[in-house]
Amino acid sequence: MLTEEVFRTDSYLKECEATVVSVNDLGGIILDRTNFYPTGGGQPGDTGILRLEDGGEITIATTVKGKGDENVVHVPAEGQEAPATGTKVVAVIDWERRYKHMQMHTALHLMCNVVPAGVTGNQIGTEKSRMDFDMGDEKLDKDTISQAVNALIDADHPTKIDYITDEELDAQPEIIPTMSVAPPRGAGRVRLMKIGDIDLQPCGGTHVSRTGEIQHIRVTKIESKGKRNRRVSIAFVD
Ligand SMILES: [Zn+2]
Structure with a gap:
């Protein structure tokens, strides 16, 4: 069971x-x-x-x-x-710890909206998190990403969980999966995480209910990890 x-x-x-x-x-x-x-x-x-x-x-x-x-x-x-x-x-x-994870996790969804590239990995922590993007040669700027993510936080978008069938997901390949948090298939239905009308992707994690709950973040570093992979690290702003 x-x-x-x-x-x-x-x-x-x-x-x-x-x-x-x-x-x-x-x-x-x-x-x-x-x-x-x-x-x-x-x-x-x-x-x-x-x-x-x-x-x-x-x-x-x-x-x-x-x-x-x-x-x-x-x-x-x-x-x-x-x-x-x-x-x-x-x-x-431990609610304090979990709530930070929820904020960080939702902030990473927002970063998917800001950085136009596929996601190859991510790691969430209470103070720092990171996300890897398959970028090629495109340049990323720390301040630009920070400001864009914080603007989405301030816009206080509602988040919503929805479920669709595997078949419905197959009909919308564009949402598969940008984050590696995608829940396993085969259970007949897939859990979707929606943020306002700015982000939609399969996700099994825990999120805040409005983006306005997220503490402001800043991009602390952008590193090259391999030929195409760019690792963007974020931290909460005090
Ligand atoms: Zn998620």
């Missing part, structure tokens, strides 16, 4: 009641439902705690995708007792 991924419908859910379904061979905790995002698409897995009914808590060091049906595995910090199957918990994410 797959864990219900509540973060996909509500990325703002800080706490979530859940039940322990199992603990795997590696000590990873599987819940029936969760608000913890597992590492994927360049976005780090959530940290936080599982609060127990007796007031105790289990610290979660990271969250990952496991094997087979284990779509979300909560990895406890070392030296903690494993919960029994059936234990009721309240899953509490």
